[in-house]
Amino acid sequence: MVGFIVLVLAFVNYISLNSARLKTRQKEVGTRKASGASSLDFIKQFTVESGLVLILSLAVALTLLQLVRHPLYIMLQIPVLKQTCIQHL
Numbered sequence: 001m002v003g004f005i006v007l008v009l010a011f012v013n014y015i016s017l018n019s020a021r022l023k024t025r026q027k028e029v030g031t032r033k034a035s036g037a038s039s040l041d042f043i044k045q046f047t048v049e050s051g052l053v054l055i056l057s058l059a060v061a062l063t064l065l066q067l068v069r070h071p072l073y074i075m076l077q078i079p080v081l082k083q084t085c086i087q088h089l
Contacts, residue, residue, distance in 0.1 A: 018050070
């Protein structure tokens with residue numbers, strides 16, 4: 001339940017930050033509209049940009065997870081299991 005609440009808060013925060021960023025890009029949008037860009041062009045651009053940010057943030061998060069996981073287990077005295085799911089089959 002806590003994880004779901006954190007996920008919802010992260011989603012709301014992302015939407016808020018993205019909306020604020022779009023307000024700062026109004027000049028670019030106006031220029032592109034004046035030069036003939038369609039609404040579909042803007043949808044494509046913002047979707048691709050959001051996707052790239054998502055992929056980059058996922059890569060950073062997974063890298064940080066791998067770097068911090070073992071020292072965190074040692075600090076919290078959590079036993080590290082050496083077994084994998086394949087061994088159980």
